[in-house]
Amino acid sequence: MTDLLTLTDLVVDIPHRRGTLRAIDGVSLSIARGEVLGLVGESGAGKSMIGNAVIGLLARPAHVAGGEIWLGDRRIDRLAPHQMRQLRGRRIGMIFQDPQTSLNPLMRIGDQLVETIRLHRPMPAASARTEAIRLLDEVGIPAPEERMAYWPHQFSGGQRQRIVIALALAGEPELIIADEPTTALDVSVQAQIIRLLKRLCADRGVAVMLITHDMGVIAETADRVCVLYAGRVAETGPVTEVLSRPRHPYTVGLMDAIPSLDPARGEPGVATLRQIPGAMPSIAARPSGCAFHPRCASATPDCARVRPDPRPAGRSEVACPVCAPTHEDAAS
Amino acid sequence: MKHSTPTTTVAPVLSVEGLSRDFNIPVPFLRRLVPGRPRPVFRAVTDVSFEIPRGQTYALVGESGSGKSTIARMVVGLTRPTAGVVRIAGHDLFAPDARDTRQAMRRRIQMVFQDPQASLNPRWRVEAIVGEPIRAFGLASGRALAARVAGHLETVGLSAADARKYPHEFSGGQRQRIAIARALASEPEFIVCDEPTSALDVSVQAQVLNLLRTLQSDLGLTYLFISHDLAVVRHMAQRVGVLQRGILVEEADTKTFFAGPKAEYSQMLLSAVPKIRKGTDE
Ligand SMILES: Nc1ncnc2c1ncn2[C@@H]1O[C@H](COP(=O)(O)OP(=O)(O)OP(=O)(O)O)[C@@H](O)[C@H]1O
Ligand SMILES: Nc1ncnc2c1ncn2[C@@H]1O[C@H](COP(=O)(O)OP(=O)(O)OP(=O)(O)O)[C@@H](O)[C@H]1O
Numbered sequence: 001m002t003d004l005l006t007l008t009d010l011v012v013d014i015p016h017r018r019g020t021l022r023a024i025d026g027v028s029l030s031i032a033r034g035e036v037l038g039l040v041g042e043s044g045a046g047k048s049m050i051g052n053a054v055i056g057l058l059a060r061p062a063h064v065a066g067g068e069i070w071l072g073d074r075r076i077d078r079l080a081p082h083q084m085r086q087l088r089g090r091r092i093g094m095i096f097q098d099p100q101t102s103l104n105p106l107m108r109i110g111d112q113l114v115e116t117i118r119l120h121r122p123m124p125a126a127s128a129r130t131e132a133i134r135l136l137d138e139v140g141i142p143a144p145e146e147r148m149a150y151w152p153h154q155f156s157g158g159q160r161q162r163i164v165i166a167l168a169l170a171g172e173p174e175l176i177i178a179d180e181p182t183t184a185l186d187v188s189v190q191a192q193i194i195r196l197l198k199r200l201c202a203d204r205g206v207a208v209m210l211i212t213h214d215m216g217v218i219a220e221t222a223d224r225v226c227v228l229y230a231g232r233v234a235e236t237g238p239v240t241e242v243l244s245r246p247r248h249p250y251t252v253g254l255m256d257a258i259p260s261l262d263p264a265r266g267e268p269g270v271a272t273l274r275q276i277p278g279a280m281p282s283i284a285a286r287p288s289g290c291a292f293h294p295r296c297a298s299a300t301p302d303c304a305r306v307r308p309d310p311r312p313a314g315r316s317e318v319a320c321p322v323c324a325p326t327h328e329d330a331a332s
Numbered sequence: 333m334k335h336s337t338p339t340t341t342v343a344p345v346l347s348v349e350g351l352s353r354d355f356n357i358p359v360p361f362l363r364r365l366v367p368g369r370p371r372p373v374f375r376a377v378t379d380v381s382f383e384i385p386r387g388q389t390y391a392l393v394g395e396s397g398s399g400k401s402t403i404a405r406m407v408v409g410l411t412r413p414t415a416g417v418v419r420i421a422g423h424d425l426f427a428p429d430a431r432d433t434r435q436a437m438r439r440r441i442q443m444v445f446q447d448p449q450a451s452l453n454p455r456w457r458v459e460a461i462v463g464e465p466i467r468a469f470g471l472a473s474g475r476a477l478a479a480r481v482a483g484h485l486e487t488v489g490l491s492a493a494d495a496r497k498y499p500h501e502f503s504g505g506q507r508q509r510i511a512i513a514r515a516l517a518s519e520p521e522f523i524v525c526d527e528p529t530s531a532l533d534v535s536v537q538a539q540v541l542n543l544l545r546t547l548q549s550d551l552g553l554t555y556l557f558i559s560h561d562l563a564v565v566r567h568m569a570q571r572v573g574v575l576q577r578g579i580l581v582e583e584a585d586t587k588t589f590f591a592g593p594k595a596e597y598s599q600m601l602l603s604a605v606p607k608i609r610k611g612t613d614e
């Protein structure tokens with residue numbers, strides 16, 4: 001498989017009243033054609049920032065201050081705004097975390113879809129309409145033909161989210177950046193969207209960056225996972241490996257905080273969910289060394305001094321010298 | 333707290349009876365010109381009844397578009413029912429002379445919206461967003477107000493310094509927490525939570541859910557809890573109602589429900605939950 005998207009040492013800075021905040025601090029990752037990469041991490045880790053950096057839509061004053069972004073053999077972090085606009089929608093489809101961002105409240109959704117389809121794929125209006133209905137059907141909107149005449153506010157939260165997905169697919173992009181695409185969806189619709197994304201990967205070799213905090217969705221959808229903490233990669237590897245044998249203490253904590261349907265994990269409505277102690281530091285006050293060390297039970301004095309880089313551990317790469325020492329750990 | 337009627341002590345915090353809501357269906361322009369046809373309507377909620385006793389959590393689950401948010405909006409008085417009655421602590425929220433009731437209820441009922449953007453004014457600093465209910469209901473002012481805002485922000489895992497920032501300076505999950513802090517600010521007795529944690533990662537979700545539970549046991553809060561995440565529902569609620577196309581198809585205690593849901597739709601919901609195989613068992 002060839003890599004479609006490659007980030008090397010990406011740095012995103014936010015100039016501020018006093019000094020500069022470093023939101024993304026040297027992130028490298030890649031996604032192959034036909035592959036789903038799950039990007040996980042706590043709120044504020046920088047997941048949306050990475051997605052927005054790739055499509056050139058960082059909200060000012062945030063900007064790419066270092067590193068490179070490649071789409072296939074084209075470097076795209078230095079493109080002029082009009083060149084970036086051509087990529088967006090056509091080669092890169094974006095599903096934003098907040099559906100409101102992509103929907104025009106003053107336009108019927110059928111018109112929005114038809115317009116987007118024809119912008120990227122010139123075709124007669126009637127064919128675009130048929131295509132729009134097909135897309136609505138594909139994302140599970142009931143009675144799609146009638147719903148073409150609806151305004152955005154007339155849909156439920158989850159339906160709006162799916163319309164945004166349909167819009168992102170309208171230009172048949174090669175890379176889809178999906179920022180929390182299924183958060184507002186119930187499990188049956190969620191499963192349908194997951195199947196749809198997987199089919200696009202398998203049939204058309206689409207690459208997907210799936211940004212989510214839902215480990216269940218990651219488990220069902222992603223081929224590889226990248227766990228982000230405070231603007232850096234904590235752990236990355238094949239999904240089976242990372243979920244079944246999380247190594248970085250942060251990944252372990254994330255897995256433990258998941259509420260479960262398993263009766264063995266406490267009485268319904270009684271047990272307290274396990275939390276990772278403390279909170280993700282704000283970007284203005286990131287600890288020295290490994291940013292996770294103040295919350296980490298296995299931290300050593302070194303952790304406050306040395307900033308770890310990801311190193312191979314089993315089939316993963318882990319940025320923790322304590323949990324993933326340089327020698328291969330074969331046993332558990 | 334002063335109550336005008338003696339019924340409040342015994343009445344459930346929320347009771348809805350025969351609730352229905354119709355929406356006008358948009359029709360393409362040409363078809364609208366056909367004379368003599370009544371405007372078509374879509375019934376989003378059909379004859380729904382349930383109650384929530386004080387200090388309890390009732391979860392509404394159901395697929396996307398089944399009418400959960402529509403019920404939530406009727407319960408807090410934002411959308412008028414086509415038929416049926418909403419009673420808050422025994423008061424009919426939509427009675428013809430109920431303007432004063434709705435006013436009086438505003439502080440006691442709060443809603444955390446599915447879309448946090450909707451409740452955050454982008455031009456206000458966080459201190460104004462969270463402080464507004466405190467000021468509006470005269471709960472505190474000046475230094476005490478700032479201290480309360482800081483306290484609420486810390487409760488939801490943000491920091492006091494965040495009060496000076498604007499909503500766009502936060503991530504999606506952080507904005508959701510600002511919305512929750514705002515809902516807590518007027519010290520309500522009844523909170524309608526529409527997907528309150530769906531934008532949150534598991535660690536913050538655990539923090540917020542545990543917080544909601546603590547508040548409930550300390551202050552006797554009552555929740556109507558809407559979520560598509562059954563694991564979260566199992567963790568939070570004493571009672572579950574399953575909604576399918578606007579109809580309440582099943583209602584049961586949480587334990588009974590998760591032990592063996594009766595409605596076919598509920599069984600489907602349960603079986604569709606994505607599973608994580610963990611190597612490390614607990
Ligand atoms: N304009 C800004 N000024 C200061 N800080 C900012 C600004 N924009 C974003 N941030 C901070 O950058 C960090 C990364 O934000 P980002 O939106 O990427 O988080 P995320 O990982 O997507 O989180 P979530 O899961 O909550 O959506 C957050 O801590 C956020 O508060
Ligand atoms: N203003 C409106 N006009 C027409 N139809 C509407 C309107 N508001 C909601 N509906 C329809 O009513 C149904 C129920 O919507 P509601 O928002 O209550 O669903 P929900 O259960 O909250 O779904 P979700 O989980 O996706 O948020 C949907 O089919 C929606 O399209």
Ligand SMILES: [Mg+2]
Binds near residue numbers: 179
């Ligand atoms: Mg985000």
Ligand SMILES: [Mg+2]
Binds near residue numbers: 156157158401446526
């Ligand atoms: Mg809803």
